[in-house]
Amino acid sequence: MKLITKTLLAVPGLAAAMPAYAQEAMSLDDKVNEVFAKFTGPFVNLIFAPLPGTSFPWIVLWLVVAASVFTIYFALVQVRFFGHAISLVKGDYSDPHDAGEVSHFQALATALSGTVGLGNIAGVAVAVGIGGPGATFWMILAGLLGMASKFTECTLGVKYRNEYPDGTVSGGPMYYISKGFAERGLPGGKPLAILFSIFCILGALGGGNMFQANQAHAQISGIVGDYPGWITGVIFALVVFAVIVGGIKSIANVTEKVVPFMGILYVGAALIILIVNYDKIGWAFGQIFTGAFTGLGIAGGFVGALIQGFKRAAFSNEAGVGSAAIAHSAVRTKEPITEGLVSLLEPLIDTVVICTMTALVITISGQLISDPATGLYVLDGNSIATVDGNSGVSLTSAAFASGISWFPYVLAVAVVLFAFSTMISWSYYGLKAWTYLFGEGKTSELIFKVIFCIFVVIGAAASLGPVIDFSDAAIFAMAVVNITALYFLMSIVRKELQSYSSRLASGEIKKFKH
Amino acid sequence: MSTKLIIGLDGQGSGDRALDYAKNLASLIGDCELLVAYVIEWSPYSFQTAEENAVRHKRREQEISTAHERIIDPAVKALTDAGLKASGIVRHGDVADALNGICEEYGGQQIIVCRSSEGGFAKRFFGSSTANLVMSATVPVTVIA
Numbered sequence: 001m002k003l004i005t006k007t008l009l010a011v012p013g014l015a016a017a018m019p020a021y022a023q024e025a026m027s028l029d030d031k032v033n034e035v036f037a038k039f040t041g042p043f044v045n046l047i048f049a050p051l052p053g054t055s056f057p058w059i060v061l062w063l064v065v066a067a068s069v070f071t072i073y074f075a076l077v078q079v080r081f082f083g084h085a086i087s088l089v090k091g092d093y094s095d096p097h098d099a100g101e102v103s104h105f106q107a108l109a110t111a112l113s114g115t116v117g118l119g120n121i122a123g124v125a126v127a128v129g130i131g132g133p134g135a136t137f138w139m140i141l142a143g144l145l146g147m148a149s150k151f152t153e154c155t156l157g158v159k160y161r162n163e164y165p166d167g168t169v170s171g172g173p174m175y176y177i178s179k180g181f182a183e184r185g186l187p188g189g190k191p192l193a194i195l196f197s198i199f200c201i202l203g204a205l206g207g208g209n210m211f212q213a214n215q216a217h218a219q220i221s222g223i224v225g226d227y228p229g230w231i232t233g234v235i236f237a238l239v240v241f242a243v244i245v246g247g248i249k250s251i252a253n254v255t256e257k258v259v260p261f262m263g264i265l266y267v268g269a270a271l272i273i274l275i276v277n278y279d280k281i282g283w284a285f286g287q288i289f290t291g292a293f294t295g296l297g298i299a300g301g302f303v304g305a306l307i308q309g310f311k312r313a314a315f316s317n318e319a320g321v322g323s324a325a326i327a328h329s330a331v332r333t334k335e336p337i338t339e340g341l342v343s344l345l346e347p348l349i350d351t352v353v354i355c356t357m358t359a360l361v362i363t364i365s366g367q368l369i370s371d372p373a374t375g376l377y378v379l380d381g382n383s384i385a386t387v388d389g390n391s392g393v394s395l396t397s398a399a400f401a402s403g404i405s406w407f408p409y410v411l412a413v414a415v416v417l418f419a420f421s422t423m424i425s426w427s428y429y430g431l432k433a434w435t436y437l438f439g440e441g442k443t444s445e446l447i448f449k450v451i452f453c454i455f456v457v458i459g460a461a462a463s464l465g466p467v468i469d470f471s472d473a474a475i476f477a478m479a480v481v482n483i484t485a486l487y488f489l490m491s492i493v494r495k496e497l498q499s500y501s502s503r504l505a506s507g508e509i510k511k512f513k514h
Numbered sequence: 515m516s517t518k519l520i521i522g523l524d525g526q527g528s529g530d531r532a533l534d535y536a537k538n539l540a541s542l543i544g545d546c547e548l549l550v551a552y553v554i555e556w557s558p559y560s561f562q563t564a565e566e567n568a569v570r571h572k573r574r575e576q577e578i579s580t581a582h583e584r585i586i587d588p589a590v591k592a593l594t595d596a597g598l599k600a601s602g603i604v605r606h607g608d609v610a611d612a613l614n615g616i617c618e619e620y621g622g623q624q625i626i627v628c629r630s631s632e633g634g635f636a637k638r639f640f641g642s643s644t645a646n647l648v649m650s651a652t653v654p655v656t657v658i659a
């Protein structure tokens with residue numbers, strides 16, 4: 001608590017010092033940006049390399065093909081078991097004797113608090129700003145297909161987690177890759193698990209940390225005026241440090257309780273704007289469908305819309321990335337498949353519902369400038385020109401402001417809380433990967449946590465471009481390893497699903513609530 | 515067939531009054547079994563961090579063990595010392611639902627609880643656990659003032 005007090009006391013001091021150090025600070029931000037872009041450039045280029053002779057990044061195809069394969073392999077599990085997944089979350093199949101253990105609802109809510117956030121607010125704005133409203137169609141499709149990827153990874157996450165004698169658990173792709181490969185007699189499990197852990201640490205530092213800090217700073221400076229990013233970074237880093245190192249659980253607890261309400265408030269505000277503009281909803285969906293196949297004049301045409309839609313959907317719901325498998329593995333269930341079924345609701349809530357609402361509000365708000373004569377969007381470089389030149393989270397903010405003038409203030413608070421909550425979730429995911437590599441232990445954990453806090457400052461100080469590229473690249477790199485492993489292990493999941501389905505049909509799986 | 519009484523304790527001193535009442539009632543009944551129950555308030559719909567989830571099982575075991583040590587075991591001892599047949603149980607969940615569930619599971623004929631120690635806003639807004647139990651129980655409930 002002392003740490004927090006010191007931090008808060010330090011803020012006015014920092015603010016007062018701002019003008020004097022502004023020039024120096026801006027150059028510090030620029031330096032951070034330059035070094036960062038130079039260091040991460042080759043990695044980003046490798047992950048987003050286009051397929052030969054096209055502008056289509058191979059990684060996007062990788063994710064789409066995987067989600068489609070899982071959807072077909074499990075015979076539309078996301079449709080067949082949708083109702084059952086809802087029953088599981090409601091606790092209809094939960095044994096009252098197990099009360100007090102992590103429930104399906106809690107695991108889902110925890111995983112969602114790591115995914116619902118800036119991806120839904122800023123990520124969608126990036127997708128729509130570059131790919132046009134048509135990107136939304138591909139985003140929804142990616143969300144629906146991604147439900148099968150999430151199902152596969154989370155089932156394996158629970159099945160192969162480590163349970164320690166003291167009752168704590170550790171799970172995730174690194175555990176199911178090494179154990180699952182060994183069980184099937186396949187070589188290369190351990191090296192793949194190590195590679196996944198390395199990418200998971202990078203993903204935690206990138207998308208789970210720097211992107212969040214960066215966009216939180218953009219939002220705050222949009223409200224209070226421009227100031228150096230490292231100030232936001234230092235404040236955020238101190239608060240994150242207080243929680244993950246100092247063990248000040250009260251901050252995390254408050255955040256975990258407020259974030260779901262902010263999510264509801266966000267969806268509620270979007271619904272209000274949509275209801276007020278109900279006459280434009282049909283037109284907006286028309287833009288989404290037309291734009292999905294023609295591009296409506298955006299750079300790269302419909303392929304551009306598709307790439308942006310799939311990219312941002314994957315970044316938002318993380319299906320196939322493997323992060324959710326770490327969060328869901330905490331559930332103590334006798335049937336790993338049940339956790340997989342619950343997890344398939346995540347891309348639906350995150351992408352199909354929340355991202356679509358954001359995209360509809362942006363489209364309806366008229367922030368994207370189009371040529372009335374041709375109906376095509378006006379381009380400003382590679383992205384669509386917007387009313388005030390906004391992009392990212394500021395585009396979403398402006399779109400909501402066109403319906404509810406004071407909403408940017410609420411959105412600013414929501415963005416900061418979402419960013420913070422996502423950071424806390426990803427600090428755990430990164431830590432699990434770190435401890436898999438370097439072993440459990442206080443010193444080892446402390447080293448990772450300190451590194452994590454340093455990256456908060458870097459993320460807030462760097463400019464959006466390099467940060468978003470690195471964040472995407474790190475998260476997608478996780479998906480490369482995870483999906484490779486899922487192909488080898490999906491037969492195990494199918495056996496589990498077949499066994500569970502037959503026992504469910506025979507009544508062996510008991511329903512406790514009627 | 516012996517009569518089974520369920521005694522719900524809330525971990526406060528007022529629980530002693532429920533125990534005393536149950537002792538007297540059991541002596542009057544004669545062939546009577548007492549089941550002392552303590553429910554740790556828990557909602558499956560609360561929000562937790564990933565780290566809390568990872569250690570939840572460990573915490574649950576600790577909570578059950580502490581409840582046995584501090585509340586249930588002394589109460590059971592007091593009853594058995596008085597020559598009565600008694601056992602104890604700890605559960606997580608909503609107090610009213612869990613007590614009624616225990617009663618149904620173990621075939622209890624009556625639930626004995628003390629008047630709720632809750633007060634203020636929570637009681638006005640959500641109703642006390644005792645009031646909820648009285649309204650939802652499937653067997654007679656005796657509330658000790």
